[in-house]
Amino acid sequence: VQLVESGGGLVQPGGSLRLSCAASGFTFDDYGMSWFRQAPGKEREFVAAISWRGTNTYYGDSVKGRFTISRDNAKNTVSLQMNSLKPEDTAVYYCAGREGPYSDYDWRYEYWGQGTQVTVSS
Numbered sequence: 001v002q003l004v005e006s007g008g009g010l011v012q013p014g015g016s017l018r019l020s021c022a023a024s025g026f027t028f029d030d031y032g033m034s035w036f037r038q039a040p041g042k043e044r045e046f047v048a049a050i051s052w053r054g055t056n057t058y059y060g061d062s063v064k065g066r067f068t069i070s071r072d073n074a075k076n077t078v079s080l081q082m083n084s085l086k087p088e089d090t091a092v093y094y095c096a097g098r099e100g101p102y103s104d105y106d107w108r109y110e111y112w113g114q115g116t117q118v119t120v121s122s
Helices: none
Strands: 001-005 009-011 017-024 032-038 045-050 058-059 069-070 076-082 091-098 116-120
Touching: 001 091, 017 032, 017 091, 017 116, 032 069, 032 076, 045 069, 045 076, 058 069
Parallel strands: 009 116
Antiparallel strands: 001 017, 017 076, 032 045, 032 091, 045 058, 069 076, 091 116
């Protein structure tokens, strides 16, 4: 099983980034997929989730209206479009998969990527 994130980097406040996560080794469209993030010295935080068909999405309060999660089951990918980025969005962003309903508890997720760094700074 592999989840490989990409698309992180340095961006100015107010800018945008698009993260992608490529999945392999499991039946992708049986899994709900989520993004979490972890800033230095802080606990891992739920960012967004999408159901296995992509019909339902969920967002953490801090990113609602700015971030959009999507998935392409034909390509086994999940993406996170991040707009209006703020310095407090700086963190390592992780892709995670769970064979079950949406959850914002990280311990309920079976598969994790290695993370990609997002830094929002002028």
